[in-house]
Amino acid sequence: MIQYLGDILRNYPTLAVFLTVGLGFLLGRVRIGSFSLGSVTAVLLVGVIVGQFEIPMSGPLKTVFFMMFLFSIGYSVGPEFFKSLRGTGLKQVLFAILMSMSCFAVTIAISYIMGYSKGETVGLFSGSQTCSSLIGVGSEAIMKLPIDQGIKDKEIAIIPVCYAVTYIFGTLGTVILLGNFGPKLLGGIEKVRQQAVELEKSLENDSWKSDPSKLNAHRGISFRAYRLTGDLFKGGRTVAEAETFLSSIGLHVYISRVQQGDKIYVPTPSDVLGPEDIAVICGPRKYMVKVGQHAGIEVENRELLTYPVGRLPVLVTSRDIIGQTVATLMASPLMRGISIRRIKRKGKEISVKSSRLLERNDMLTLIGNPETLTEAGRMIGHADPPTTASDLMFVGLAIFIGGFIGTLTVWVGGVPVSFGTSGGALLAGIVFGWLRSKRPTFGQIPSPALWIMNNLGLNVFIAVVGIEAAPSFVSGLQSVGWLLFVAGAVGTTIPLLFGLWLGNKVFKFNPAITLGCCAGTRTCTASLGAVQDAIGSTVPAIGYTITYAVSNILLVVWGMVTVMLV
Structure with missing residues (x-):
């Protein structure tokens, strides 16, 4: 039966991915006391088990879903990201510099203590810090060394083996440490959740409003029946x-x-x-x-009150409306039967006052007769009707543009510096999410669609990582021994604990931001998903974005230095 299942999965690798994701989410729901693996960790573990069947995976599959996940994350936090640059952005850059230095220092210390060669050290560094680009950079640096070609080949060959052995804990250990123990070390899961909620409010990020199980008790517009x-x-x-x-x-x-x-x-x-x-x-x-x-007297009249009412967001762009007061607009014959439910300016909701002057790019939410809303929308500017459809033209081109920019490489002192296609997708999500908030006339992605992009994108990526890494993990352990796995675990854990202390005690970040910064500096996207899942908030992504970009560059530089020092 097991052999038959293995044959099926090898012949149809896509089934292995869905099996891994499904069983991972099932295992992630299991709780023992207050502890649970969470979906991301569970999917990775199941992937390692399923991967023992040596299932071939399609190369683009992992990258496609990974880029989709990163774009959705950037799109979600884009507006808040640019707000954070005015506050904690520079601190996050410094945090990334200090923590990446600790990753480098711990790796070098382990290498000297254990007597590892250049190739083993590069593999240890790339796997324990989950930075796969170090494999290529380290291999290229070794090739340039003035040593015998046979030694070069041997050193380069051992890099991916050491990477595979240390990468499993580099990813899984980071996910567990940040997702399960990180919140506890920063004051407890409930405290971290509460502080994340408070930060969301300060950033005008009322994420609960997109939760279909919740509704706002305050209704800005009322419809009541009266006997006159x-x-x-x-x-x-x-x-x-x-x-x-x-x-x-x-x-x-x-x-x-x-x-x-x-x-x-x-x-x-x-x-x-x-x-x-x-x-x-x-x-x-x-x-x-x-x-x-x-x-007169208010009455209950279900039949009279049962009729459709339209809701239409409209962007103020008409020169005739810009500079008018709300009262003047409402006096227009086209506005009869229409109320303004809310006004948002620069992404922030402001009060609807009769004396309020309307500005270009204000977003008005109109409520009223569906037949007259369309004409009123044309008079005011650009209508952006609610929809369940996603703007796939926007999604596809945005990810392409970001990925294309990510492929561009700048050489700094012989070191190749680039965002990579994945980093480019994240950058595209941030920029285009911000543009959508500033001019919401394009790029609509409904919350349920964004949820699918986020969760399915991440977990399919993690499933493929686990399935691909499984065979080389076991063979690698046999080749280099269990001690390298332990060394990798130490190289992963010490910088993480240092980062939690640094963000909490030195930089005094919000705990959710500290967790995001640690995930970003470790370039471990899986841990970001685990943290967000644990505290029920996307706020950690604000700390992830800047540190991820900085660390992708710095870890490559440290990888070059590693080859020279060992």
Whole structure:
């Protein structure tokens, strides 16, 4: 049975990936007390087990999903990333420099203590710090050494073996240390979660609003049914007269539906309403709380209140609207039956005041009659209707542009410096996510789609890493011994503990940022996913982005220095 399963998985490698992801998520749900592996760690472990069948993996598969994950992360945190540059950005650069130095120093110390050769040290460094680019850089540096070609070949051949042996703990150990023990070392998981929530609020990142299991208790616009027995409608009033009177006393509302006997209809401004009628009056909640004293008695009328209401975000771009007050805009005939639910300016929600001057690129959320919303949107600027569809043109071109930029290499003192296609995808996500927040007329990616890109992208990547590394991990242990695995574990653990202390005690980062900085400096994307999963927040990605970019460069430099020193 086992042999038959192995044959199936070898013939159909995609099935091995889905099996690994499915079993990994199942194992990740298992809790023993307060401890659980989490989906990322579990997927990696299952991948190592499934990979014992020596399953061939398609080269582009891992990269495609990895880039998709990194782009989604960048897209999610883009606006907050640029805000953080004004505050903790430079500190994060310094953090990355100091922590990458500790990674280098610990590796060199282990190499001298254990007596490792140049090739073994490069493999140890690249695997324990999960920086695969060091394999190529280290091999190239060894090739340039003035030594016998046979020695060069031997040293270069041992690098990937040592990498495979140390990479498993380099990834898995980092995931467990940061995802499970990191929050506990920084004050406890609940404290870290709370501080992440507080930071989200300070960055105007109300991520709970995108959670489909939660809704905002405050409804900016209200729709209420009244029996028109108030003084306003004694003797009868036209709809226009009633709305004008209410507006004159500061209650900017409108009448959207009327029931007269058994007849329910949408009234015109000239229709006359009286005490026997029931009407739906709608508008901002702050006005609606005072309407009843003029209109009459509020009633429950499900049939009258059951009708579709449109919601349309509109970007202010019209020259005729820019510089107007909200009150002037609302006085326009096209705005009858429409309310402004919220105004967002530069990504931040501001109060809807009648005297508020509208600026270019303000985002207004309009609520009202679906038939009139479209015309109102054209008058104001550019409509951005809510949708369940993703802008795949935006996604595809953004990742291509970022990846293309990432392939460009700059040589600094003989050292190749580049972001790589993965780093480019992350950079593209940050930039295009920020652009989307500034001008939300393109690049729509609904939250459920972003969740799929994030979670499926990361876990398919991790599954392939585990499956690919499994055979060489076992053979590598037989070749170089278990002691190298222990050395790699030490090389992974000490810099991580130093980084947690550094971020918490020296730089005094928010704990979620400290965890993200440690994951970024270690260039271990899997650990970022584990941390986010553990604390239920994307805030750690703010600390990950800058440190990831800096460390990708610095670790390559340290790899060159390693070959010269050992």
